[in-house]
Amino acid sequence: MLSVLSPVSGTAVGLSEVPDPVFAQGMVGPGTAILPRNGRQEAVAPIAGRVAKLHAHAFVVVGEGGRGVLVHLGIDTVKLNGEGFERLVDEGADVEAGQPLIRWDPAEVAAKGMATVVPVVALDAGHDVISRAVAGEVEKGSQLFQWA
Template sequence: MTGLVLVAPVSGDVVPMVNVPDPVFSAGLVGPGAAIEPFQGGLTVVAPCDGTIVKSKPHGIVIRTDAGVGVLVHLGIDTIRLDGAGFTTLVREGQYVTAGQPIVLWNTSVAVEAGYALCSPLIVMGVKPEAVSVIAQAPKVEGGKPFLSVATVDSSQEPALGGV
């Protein structure tokens, strides 16, 4: 498959992966992508692509596209420590979603009050870093609008879908 386009899961400022305030994400250890510094408040997080939910945690959702590519939407940094506070998950594992469909309601004030960064990576798993590029008109992106492009997708590579 070629030409996968991912829409922004939230509205906010575009953040290059190297500037994400987490060494695992910024080093590209989870995979290539980019992040969004979301506007604060109550956010509706949308699916970046069509596919099946393979992992659903309050702070992170992994979607497997029809081509077999894993896409991770990670909401905030260290927000796993909130034990779900501030998040309302709208999807379940095994559910099929379409790009732009609401998947999580996020009250960002809970993360801010706890001292956690809101920076939210969108990661493409199982592809080479050079295949992923930001197509949004930086420095801002609107939720549900084109954000990342994946130039080529090798569906013969099984993405690592753990670690959310």
Template sequence: MTLEVAAPLAGRVLALDDVPDPVFAGRFVGPGLAVDPDRAEGADVTAVAPVSGTVAKAHPHAFIVTTESGPAVLVHLGLDTVGLAGKGFDVHVREGDAVAAGDPVVTWNPAGIEEGGLSPVVPVIVLEGDEESLGLTSPGTHLAAGDVLLTCR
């Protein structure tokens, strides 16, 4: 069975090697890709669930959705954003909530994050995943929210 992991927001695909954070680039959390989010006119953006499942963690800056038949997927909204202590993030779910792929999870402002001196890049990580089992979208590809970002076999 193949699990499709959707882009949680619109933007340009980045390889983890190009994420300016050694934890994600070094795959210490797991394999995956990242999305450099669109920042048109500084508008708020709502990150959506990349897979259907249960919200295992719901922090303002990051969330994890555990799938019924496969791995958990981490979405980290920007780099070093934990230090914002939730400022600028509006969380729409709670831990334990069931979500369908595409359901709204967190609204935030990538342009505002960048203006504050932080990177708005969004790593999407398959926790406890095996990089060889992933089918990755080519870096540089522009995706809409909900488009397939990667597959996991």
């Protein structure tokens, strides 16, 4: 059982609240989404492992058994070309669960007219392997869901 931690503090609302059908319908994978609190903050690794992909606005950490978790900071934020995002580690780095990876401010994303919601998705996972997903207030670094 892999414990997936929340990368940000805020309110867990579920993937269905993500204003992008590909995430909302679970096509990227099962998981949940968090409405982050505003203010400059650090998004942290949801699991221990290797940072397989590090964009300014999104990252994938691959942990034990090759399981990958995608964290996407806001929707359509690829269009910001990294503006307002600061990478705190290099791609390929080995990180601990809860280690800060990207510094950003959801308020800046909202000011650009984009959704700040943060999908946290188990990649290549069946929809029945996610359990104990937290709903409501969640602190970064605390358990968000379990991956069987």
